Amino acid sequence: MSTQYQGPALAVDNVSVVYDGVAALHHVSFNAPRGQLVGILGPNGAGKSTLLNVVTGLERPTAGSVLIYGRPPDQAKRLVAYVPQHERVNWRFPVTVHDLVMMGRCTVLGPLRRPGRTDHAVVTACLDRVGMAHLRSASVSTLSGGERQRAFVARALAQEAELVLLDEAFSGVDVGSQESLVDILLGLRNEGKTIVLVTHDLTGLARRFDACLCLNHHVCAYGPPDTTLTPELLREMYGAHVGLFTEAV
Amino acid sequence: MEALWDALVEPFRFSFMLRALAVAVLVGIMCPLLGGYVITRGLAFMSDGLAHAVMPGLIGGPLLGINPLLGALPVAIAIAITVGAIERRTGVSADTAIGIMFAGSFAAGLVLLKLTPALPMSVEDLLLGQILGVSPQDVWITAGLAVVVLGMLTLLHKELVFVSFDPVGAQVAGLRTTLLDHLLLVLLAVVVVLTLQAVGTILVMAMLVVPAATAYQMVRSFVPMLLLSAGLGALATVSGLYASFYLNLPSGPAMALIATGLFVVVTLGVRARSRRPR
Numbered sequence: 344m345s346t347q348y349q350g351p352a353l354a355v356d357n358v359s360v361v362y363d364g365v366a367a368l369h370h371v372s373f374n375a376p377r378g379q380l381v382g383i384l385g386p387n388g389a390g391k392s393t394l395l396n397v398v399t400g401l402e403r404p405t406a407g408s409v410l411i412y413g414r415p416p417d418q419a420k421r422l423v424a425y426v427p428q429h430e431r432v433n434w435r436f437p438v439t440v441h442d443l444v445m446m447g448r449c450t451v452l453g454p455l456r457r458p459g460r461t462d463h464a465v466v467t468a469c470l471d472r473v474g475m476a477h478l479r480s481a482s483v484s485t486l487s488g489g490e491r492q493r494a495f496v497a498r499a500l501a502q503e504a505e506l507v508l509l510d511e512a513f514s515g516v517d518v519g520s521q522e523s524l525v526d527i528l529l530g531l532r533n534e535g536k537t538i539v540l541v542t543h544d545l546t547g548l549a550r551r552f553d554a555c556l557c558l559n560h561h562v563c564a565y566g567p568p569d570t571t572l573t574p575e576l577l578r579e580m581y582g583a584h585v586g587l588f589t590e591a592v
Numbered sequence: 593m594e595a596l597w598d599a600l601v602e603p604f605r606f607s608f609m610l611r612a613l614a615v616a617v618l619v620g621i622m623c624p625l626l627g628g629y630v631i632t633r634g635l636a637f638m639s640d641g642l643a644h645a646v647m648p649g650l651i652g653g654p655l656l657g658i659n660p661l662l663g664a665l666p667v668a669i670a671i672a673i674t675v676g677a678i679e680r681r682t683g684v685s686a687d688t689a690i691g692i693m694f695a696g697s698f699a700a701g702l703v704l705l706k707l708t709p710a711l712p713m714s715v716e717d718l719l720l721g722q723i724l725g726v727s728p729q730d731v732w733i734t735a736g737l738a739v740v741v742l743g744m745l746t747l748l749h750k751e752l753v754f755v756s757f758d759p760v761g762a763q764v765a766g767l768r769t770t771l772l773d774h775l776l777l778v779l780l781a782v783v784v785v786l787t788l789q790a791v792g793t794i795l796v797m798a799m800l801v802v803p804a805a806t807a808y809q810m811v812r813s814f815v816p817m818l819l820l821s822a823g824l825g826a827l828a829t830v831s832g833l834y835a836s837f838y839l840n841l842p843s844g845p846a847m848a849l850i851a852t853g854l855f856v857v858v859t860l861g862v863r864a865r866s867r868r869p870r
Contacts, residue, residue, distance in 0.1 A: 420764070420765060420766030424764075424765070433633065436632040436757040437632065438753065439812070442753065442813065445750070446753070446762075446765075448750075449765060455747050455748075457749075
């Protein structure tokens with residue numbers, strides 16, 4: 344797929360989402376080229392998760408369009424893996440790390456087929472890739488925030504997705520684990536995967552992204568971190584709290 | 593040893609007890625297998641609501657000259673689907689939607705029962721179950737539906753696990769999550785109806801919830817939890833059947849009491865183990 348198609352991995356064109364007359368997203372446009380790590384940054388309530396919902400096809404935009412490897416979201420399910428926000432997962436449901444990663448094989452296998460030896464080997468390889476093989480039998484609910492995110496990234500790998508989306512990627516993850524998560528994501532980027540992550544925490548990690556989309560209902564800026572994460576722009580997005588963030592970045 | 597063997601086989605010299613044993617084993621395995629989803633997806637009230645709301649079907653079946661189980665089944669499926677529709681269309685919470693259907697349908701069942709005095713069925717039969725009175729036809733219907741439920745749970749296992757743990761991720765991955773949710777509710781409706789004749793309306797929830805909740809404390813992976821739940825469920829229903837034979841107890845409550853007793857013992861055991869110094 345990725346060798347034939349030459350356009351961007353993700354093309355968001357003039358997307359608006361309006362709820363009861365209030366615009367959550369206003370004419371948002373950007374392209375994420377293949378093999379890049381793109382961060383969508385912005386304060387709480389800026390429309391970041393809404394944008395991710397539109398990209399994943401969970402929500403239809405009021406106007407505009409989204410193309411993933413040249414296809415609309417509902418025709419590109421196989422290419423997209425999603426790491427959900429912590430609150431959207433049913434942690435009461437008892438699954439091991441191995442079970443979680445095996446979920447990634449659902450779309451590869453298709454309906455009614457049971458996982459075979461190859462699928463178990465893929466799961467093991469994906470766990471190795473994120474340094475979680477020793478925790479394969481652990482219950483997901485007992486993992487730390489960083490370990491959980493790595494397990495979900497392993498699931499995305501098992502799905503053989505080209506575009507990996509992470510919603511509130513660093514929420515509940517300590518600083519050291521945030522660094523190792525970004526290391527893993529940069530490794531995937533180097534292999535040609537496209538990573539788009541959403542975060543409201545503006546930490547120094549953003550400097551390691553290939554591009555940052557600063558969002559506050561509209562696109563405040565989009566480009567490499569050096570040109571986007573300027574004090575003026577951060578003030579526009581975060582207002583009075585900007586001092587804290589400028590120190591962080 | 594011989595005396596123990598005699599005591600174990602003695603009840604099954606009667607054909608009605610053999611039929612009861614077959615239904616007890618089927619119900620004891622089937623309920624907890626689905627119960628794994630019930631307790632981890634917050635469907636306990638849904639199960640209880642269904643168990644009460646199928647009453648018009650149970651009474652309507654004999655009125656139409658068909659088995660009560662076959663009368664209850666379409667009612668249960670319709671209610672399971674309608675609850676979701678009420679929730680989506682009115683914006684009320686799921687438990688409110690269940691409460692509305694539960695109250696309305698149960699009341700309709702009571703009125704129907706009052707209007708048809710010739711019916712060979714009492715409210716007590718419906719509430720407590722009548723496993724000792726199951727017919728050979730009931731056994732075959734239960735076995736047939738049990739095969740269907742078990743087959744569906746096996747075929748859709750990986751999809752149901754995905755959608756139960758991470759519904760949004762499953763939807764993004766292209767799984768038909770609404771269809772899977774409806775299917776699970778339909779299976780729940782089928783299992784509730786199956787269980788009614790064994791343990792009665794009031795105690796359906798006990799068989800769906802208690803063995804699975806007991807196993808949930810012992811293992812933290814879903815498949816081992818389901819298998820353990822099924823073992824505990826069968827143990828509770830079969831030993832409940834013995835208790836009802838030898839102690840002259842109502843069979844449904846005996847089964848539910850044993851299931852609850854196992855839950856208490858396991859809870860205390862797990863707590864004691866976690867407090868033990870290592």
